[in-house]
Amino acid sequence: MMQKFRTNACRVVLATVRMLGIVSATLVIGALIALIGVVLLLNLAGAGDYVIRHLTSKYLGTLPPGFAASKRGFSVYAILVVSIGTFFVGVALAAAVLWLGLALLGVSLAVFLAASVLAIRGEVATARGNKP
Numbered sequence: 001m002m003q004k005f006r007t008n009a010c011r012v013v014l015a016t017v018r019m020l021g022i023v024s025a026t027l028v029i030g031a032l033i034a035l036i037g038v039v040l041l042l043n044l045a046g047a048g049d050y051v052i053r054h055l056t057s058k059y060l061g062t063l064p065p066g067f068a069a070s071k072r073g074f075s076v077y078a079i080l081v082v083s084i085g086t087f088f089v090g091v092a093l094a095a096a097v098l099w100l101g102l103a104l105l106g107v108s109l110a111v112f113l114a115a116s117v118l119a120i121r122g123e124v125a126t127a128r129g130n131k132p
Contacts, residue, residue, distance in 0.1 A: 026089075026092040041075060056069045067125070087108040
C-alpha cells in the first residue's frame with residue numbers, strides 16, 4: 001500500500017515539475033554550465049588563460065593567489081565546473097530517461113568528490129608554499 005502511494009506521489013510531483021518547465025530549465029542551465037567548464041578546461045580561444053590572468057592570479061583582499069592560479073589547479077577547478085553542469089543535466093534527464101539521468105548523477109558526484117580532494121590538496125600545498 002505504501003509503495004503504491006509513493007509511486008503515485010512521485011508521478012504527481014514529476015508531472016507538476018514537467019508542467020512548470022523546470023526540467024527544461026534545469027537541462028539548459030546544466031548544459032550551459034558544463035559547456036563553460038569544457039571551454040575553460042580545453043582553453044578554447046584562450047578563455048582559460050584569460051581567466052587565470054585576470055581573475056585567479058589576482059589577490060583577493062589579503063589572500064594571495066592560490067592553486068587556481070596554476071594551470072593544473074585551474075584544470076581541476078574547470079573539472080569541478082563540468083561536474084556541476086553534468087549533475088544538473090543528470091537531474092533533468094532523470095525525469096525522461098531514468099537510468100541515463102541516474103548514471104550521469106553518479107558519475108558527476110564521483111568526479112566532483114575526486115576533483116574536490118585534488119583541489120583541497122592543491123590549495124593546502126600552495127598555502128604551505130607561500131608561508132615565509
